[in-house]
Amino acid sequence: MTILCEHPPAFGGVELEEKNIPVDHDKQENELVLDGGFVVPGTNSFGHTFRDYDIESERQKGVEEFYRKNHINQTYGFVKRMREEYGSLNRVEMSIWECCELLNEFTDESDPDLDEPQIEHLLQTAEAIRKDYPDEDWLHLTGLIHDLGKVLLHPSFGELPQWAVVGDTFPVGCAFSESIVHHKYFTENPDHNNSTYSSKYGVYSEGCGLDKVSMSWGHDDYMYLVARENKTTLPSSGLFIIRYHSFYALHREDAYRHLMNEEDIENLKWLKIFNKYDLYSKSKVRVDVEEVKPYYLSLIEKYFPAKLRW
Ligand SMILES: O[C@H]1[C@H](O)[C@@H](O)[C@H](O)[C@@H](O)[C@H]1O
Numbered sequence: 001m002t003i004l005c006e007h008p009p010a011f012g013g014v015e016l017e018e019k020n021i022p023v024d025h026d027k028q029e030n031e032l033v034l035d036g037g038f039v040v041p042g043t044n045s046f047g048h049t050f051r052d053y054d055i056e057s058e059r060q061k062g063v064e065e066f067y068r069k070n071h072i073n074q075t076y077g078f079v080k081r082m083r084e085e086y087g088s089l090n091r092v093e094m095s096i097w098e099c100c101e102l103l104n105e106f107t108d109e110s111d112p113d114l115d116e117p118q119i120e121h122l123l124q125t126a127e128a129i130r131k132d133y134p135d136e137d138w139l140h141l142t143g144l145i146h147d148l149g150k151v152l153l154h155p156s157f158g159e160l161p162q163w164a165v166v167g168d169t170f171p172v173g174c175a176f177s178e179s180i181v182h183h184k185y186f187t188e189n190p191d192h193n194n195s196t197y198s199s200k201y202g203v204y205s206e207g208c209g210l211d212k213v214s215m216s217w218g219h220d221d222y223m224y225l226v227a228r229e230n231k232t233t234l235p236s237s238g239l240f241i242i243r244y245h246s247f248y249a250l251h252r253e254d255a256y257r258h259l260m261n262e263e264d265i266e267n268l269k270w271l272k273i274f275n276k277y278d279l280y281s282k283s284k285v286r287v288d289v290e291e292v293k294p295y296y297l298s299l300i301e302k303y304f305p306a307k308l309r310w
């Protein structure tokens with residue numbers, strides 16, 4: 001399968017990756033405009049550059065402490081147990097929209113760029129994509145649902161700690177890449193001292209495909225399982241985005257290429273596009289939920305059953 005056949009890009013080019021065009025007026029120097037017109041802000045709502053994990057601030061201390069716990073506890077064994085436990089989807093029955101509303105209660109402790117309730121982020125992402133890619137309704141819906149796995153923080157899902165739900169993800173069962181945020185804390189991860197799990201290929205083989213690779217447990221893989229098991233009709237690129245959107249070492253740093261197969265390489269093109277909207281749409285500008293709700297309900301109806309098993 002190639003993306004070009006299945007979902008022609010709205011702008012009709014062969015190259016799917018966005019071309020960043022610098023803006024030359026009034027805007028801050030580091031602002032960029034994506035192909036569809038989306039203006040990438042130069043700074044986040046705290047006045048810092050996006051994904052800056054090294055600046056000195058109170059919020060950043062919390063973020064670093066989050067990653068310390070995350071890197072120590074996400075082991076190959078932990079991931080296996082969580083996938084089995086949560087893969088049975090026997091906890092709750094609810095619709096996609098009900099889940100969006102549940103996320104209203106949560107903020108994400110791993111995120112240096114956003115301290116708004118999660119439902120805002122879902123709508124901001126989806127609406128920003130919708131403006132630039134009006135014909136790709138599957139991508140709008142992917143934007144809306146990509147973080148719904150954060151519902152694992154909710155009491156009816158066992159109230160998992162933040163380190164087991166949010167933050168960037170990475171493969172387990174093979175060496176941790178140095179391009180992962182706050183990489184230094186991996187030295188305290190038990191897998192770091194296991195000769196197989198700390199080798200380049202670990203339990204995997206060259207070009208085996210990401211589907212074979214166990215990722216640190218969190219909202220990405222969980223939502224992927226929910227969507228797949230509830231038989232969504234979203235295209236495989238949508239499922240790929242949901243599953244790997246927090247895998248920054250891959251989609252931003254180009255690490256772990258040695259584990260990818262041809263299909264992953266195709267899907268990565270859409271993920272890179274998606275990421276710009278996921279990251280840079282984070283702002284204090286609120287979306288009017290009631291105004292956009294009917295549109296998203298129609299997409300949910302098109303791609304998902306009325307009730308899903310979670
Ligand atoms: O802090 C953020 C947040 O948790 C996002 O939902 C996740 O996708 C990112 O990768 C992470 O860095």
Ligand SMILES: [Fe+2]
Binds near residue numbers: 219
């Ligand atoms: Fe996410």
Ligand SMILES: [Fe+2]
Binds near residue numbers: 121125147
């Ligand atoms: Fe997100």
